[in-house]
Amino acid sequence: MTALPWGLLPDSAEVGPDGALRIGGCSLADLAAQHGTPLFVYDEDHLRARCREAVAAFGDGVAYATKAFLCRAMARLAHEEGMHLDVATLGEMHVALSAGVPPERLVLHGNNKSSLELSAARQAGVGRIVVDSDDELDRLERLHAADELRPRVLLRVTPGVEAHTHEFVRTGQDDSKFGFTLSTGAAADAVARCRGSAAVDLVGIHFHIGSQVFVADFFRQAVEVVAPWVNDLGLPELSVGGGAGVAYVAGEAAPTIAEWGEAVRAACREAGITARVTAEPGRAIVAGAAVTVYTVGTVKRLPGIRTYVAVDGGMSDNPRPVLYGSGYETVLVRAPRADRTHHVTVVGKHCESGDLLVRDALVPEDLAVDDLLVTPVTGAYGHSMGSNYNKVLRPAVVFASGGRARVVVRRETPDDLLATDVG
Numbered sequence: 001m002t003a004l005p006w007g008l009l010p011d012s013a014e015v016g017p018d019g020a021l022r023i024g025g026c027s028l029a030d031l032a033a034q035h036g037t038p039l040f041v042y043d044e045d046h047l048r049a050r051c052r053e054a055v056a057a058f059g060d061g062v063a064y065a066t067k068a069f070l071c072r073a074m075a076r077l078a079h080e081e082g083m084h085l086d087v088a089t090l091g092e093m094h095v096a097l098s099a100g101v102p103p104e105r106l107v108l109h110g111n112n113k114s115s116l117e118l119s120a121a122r123q124a125g126v127g128r129i130v131v132d133s134d135d136e137l138d139r140l141e142r143l144h145a146a147d148e149l150r151p152r153v154l155l156r157v158t159p160g161v162e163a164h165t166h167e168f169v170r171t172g173q174d175d176s177k178f179g180f181t182l183s184t185g186a187a188a189d190a191v192a193r194c195r196g197s198a199a200v201d202l203v204g205i206h207f208h209i210g211s212q213v214f215v216a217d218f219f220r221q222a223v224e225v226v227a228p229w230v231n232d233l234g235l236p237e238l239s240v241g242g243g244a245g246v247a248y249v250a251g252e253a254a255p256t257i258a259e260w261g262e263a264v265r266a267a268c269r270e271a272g273i274t275a276r277v278t279a280e281p282g283r284a285i286v287a288g289a290a291v292t293v294y295t296v297g298t299v300k301r302l303p304g305i306r307t308y309v310a311v312d313g314g315m316s317d318n319p320r321p322v323l324y325g326s327g328y329e330t331v332l333v334r335a336p337r338a339d340r341t342h343h344v345t346v347v348g349k350h351c352e353s354g355d356l357l358v359r360d361a362l363v364p365e366d367l368a369v370d371d372l373l374v375t376p377v378t379g380a381y382g383h384s385m386g387s388n389y390n391k392v393l394r395p396a397v398v399f400a401s402g403g404r405a406r407v408v409v410r411r412e413t414p415d416d417l418l419a420t421d422v423g
């Protein structure tokens with residue numbers, strides 16, 4: 001059986017009376033006709049359900065990592081569902097604040113926050129700044145000397161745990177650009193420095209072991225490493241970061257947010273941690289909520305070699321296959337339950353051979369030019385890492401729910417390409 005595993009589609013995915021795929025009660029064919037392709041379609045109820053699951057799993061303080069996908073509608077949605085928001089740049093902070101998220105619900109991250117970013121965050125009154133380096137503490141002290149603001153901070157530490165994920169997104173090991181190293185004593189020194197400084201109010205410790213981590217045991221290992229230290233410090237907060245993995249392709253299985261939360265809480269209980277434990281899921285909130293709808297433009301058959309199916313997007317709307325060799329599935333909008341008996345390579349429209357979306361895709365035999373082809377699980381790190389490479393226009397994003405779809409990010413126009421080009 002080679003039909004798409006249905007669980008990879010958003011919660012509301014169903015087959016409509018015409019036999020075609022619907023999400024949020026909306027026909028993807030209708031959405032494509034109305035809004036064009038490529039098109040990101042998010043199941044809004046799926047997003048809300050994952051936010052609620054995170055709040056139930058970790059309680060107040062759990063933050064949505066906006067780097068996974070951010071626009072004002074998403075910021076508002078996560079806030080409405082009770083999440084705090086993790087922002088990692090001035091840009092992310094600006095979008096979240098513009099959406100009306102109260103500053104005290106924001107957590108500012110970054111391994112190289114500029115004085116401008118720190119200053120803006122402090123002036124706005126963000127809830128937490130996660131301090132990453134001594135140089136950042138220098139900057140905070142300089143800013144404090146001028147205005148005496150004293151933000152609440154967590155210290156980011158690297159616990160020395162190597163999660164099994166792609167090396168580009170592994171962050172908990174000693175050899176990392178992020179945070180203060182625990183094993184060298186740098187983290188302990190930073191705690192002492194914070195405690196002696198009027199510029200920050202140290203309220204907790206933070207670690208983040210990496211992204212797309214499937215095995216809850218890596219979180220347990222990290223908790224075990226930091227626990228004796230965190231317990232001795234007696235600080236009220238511990239954030240275990242984000243990183244919960246999701247299934248992208250047939251045969252993959254990932255813990256749910258609830259299971260991840262349970263595993264983290266159990267590890268903290270066993271380690272005697274009394275601090276309030278929070279987390280920062282990004283991918284697990286948004287990845288599975290969206291699909292990207294493309295139109296097939298060319299089918300190039302090379303007998304005995306390969307069939308290339310080119311769609312109207314590519315590495316500009318989903319750079320993950322190129323960056324990490326990430327796998328995706330494909331499904332035809334008009335026949336979502338069809339047997340996918342043919343092996344093809346789905347490529348984009350960019351001017352390079354590396355512009356792959358799905359290296360080994362399975363499609364039904366009758367796939368043809370003008371068909372709408374969907375890649376599921378594109379809600380995280382697709383739109384947010386998108387680009388204008390080749391001056392391609394970034395796609396629109398719609399949120400679908402209860403048979404209605406609203407555009408939350410409009411498609412770029414050629415004039416948008418000139419908006420910052422001052423000649």
Ligand SMILES: Cc1ncc(COP(=O)(O)O)c(C=O)c1O
Pocket residue numbers: 065068086109208210211212241242243244280281282283284
């Ligand atoms: C500090 C921090 N928190 C949270 C996240 C979110 O990670 P994920 O989307 O894997 O949950 C990241 C990204 O890896 C991060 O660097």
Ligand SMILES: N[C@@H](CCCC[NH3+])C(=O)O
Pocket residue numbers: 067169211212320324380381385
């Ligand atoms: N961009 C990565 C994850 C980076 C995590 C951010 N700290 C991905 O798509 O898998």
